[in-house]
Amino acid sequence: MMKKNTFDVDRCAGEGPQSTLEKKLIEEYLIEKGYRMDDLHNMPEVQAKALMQEACRYASLKLAEVESKTKFRKDIHYNG
Numbered sequence: 001m002m003k004k005n006t007f008d009v010d011r012c013a014g015e016g017p018q019s020t021l022e023k024k025l026i027e028e029y030l031i032e033k034g035y036r037m038d039d040l041h042n043m044p045e046v047q048a049k050a051l052m053q054e055a056c057r058y059a060s061l062k063l064a065e066v067e068s069k070t071k072f073r074k075d076i077h078y079n080g
Contacts (some may be wrong), residue, residue, distance in 0.1 A: 018063055026061035043057075 030036060037079065040048040 021066075022059045022063055025062045026055045029055040044072040 027037065
């Protein structure tokens with residue numbers, strides 16, 4: 001009997017005000033790759049882990065991009 005993987009978005013999505021956005025970005029990445037969260041439970045653990053690592057990196061980069069844009073806009077607003 002094949003063991004189901006227990007991968008969860010919460011493993012890499014932090015807590016706080018951005019966690020909801022981070023979870024959505026992870027789901028977005030998986031969808032772009034042709035997967036859903038539920039699909040991770042049925043794939044080989046190595047593959048599921050690699051996919052989640054990629055999704056977490058994607059979400060982190062996107063969050064950093066959003067934060068940078070927000071800071072840039074605030075700097076322009078206050079200095080302009």
